[in-house]
Amino acid sequence: MSLPDLGADCRRCAGLCCFALAFDRSELFAYDKPAGSSCRHLSADNRCTIHARRVAQGMAGCIGYDCLGAGQRVTTELFPGVESRGAPEIARRMADAFRQLREVHRLIELLSAAQALDLSPRQCSACGGFLAELTPADGWSEAGLQDFAAGPLPDEVARFLTSPRPRIARRAASA
Numbered sequence: 001m002s003l004p005d006l007g008a009d010c011r012r013c014a015g016l017c018c019f020a021l022a023f024d025r026s027e028l029f030a031y032d033k034p035a036g037s038s039c040r041h042l043s044a045d046n047r048c049t050i051h052a053r054r055v056a057q058g059m060a061g062c063i064g065y066d067c068l069g070a071g072q073r074v075t076t077e078l079f080p081g082v083e084s085r086g087a088p089e090i091a092r093r094m095a096d097a098f099r100q101l102r103e104v105h106r107l108i109e110l111l112s113a114a115q116a117l118d119l120s121p122r123q124c125s126a127c128g129g130f131l132a133e134l135t136p137a138d139g140w141s142e143a144g145l146q147d148f149a150a151g152p153l154p155d156e157v158a159r160f161l162t163s164p165r166p167r168i169a170r171r172a173a174s175a
């Protein structure tokens, strides 16, 4: 089992976080944006036009966001070479896949932190089993991600991570 790269690589992504996610006007964001609409600062080639000035432009909330490598995977593995501009249905599917795969990567990050703890043999086995389910040998497909999101795995992993030792990892990973 090989774990995915959890480091974001915006150069290989199509600006998915700037399209798929919603934010509310606040001290972190200068305006309201619904999910599934491009940020007003996203260029036609999916780059942030105010990247160096985000704080000054009231968009400090973007700086703290990390897709954990989901963006480039959706762009290059699930929709390679696909252009979503002017194709709302494709854009919607990419946004759905991005949100789902980002959750997969978040759980992988937490389980990897839990694995480094002194787990009981039973916990160790459970942790490895969850990681195997989150890293299918053939990669993720749209249908697979939809099944993941609608299935029991997210809740099962969440329950595992709130058992005594993994809970420590969860806290450490989110610190």
Ligand code: SF4
Pocket: 017, 018, 039, 040, 041, 042, 043, 047, 048, 049, 050, 051, 054, 059, 062
């Ligand atoms: S301000 Fe830049 S980084 Fe933030 S959502 Fe808009 S385009 Fe993306």
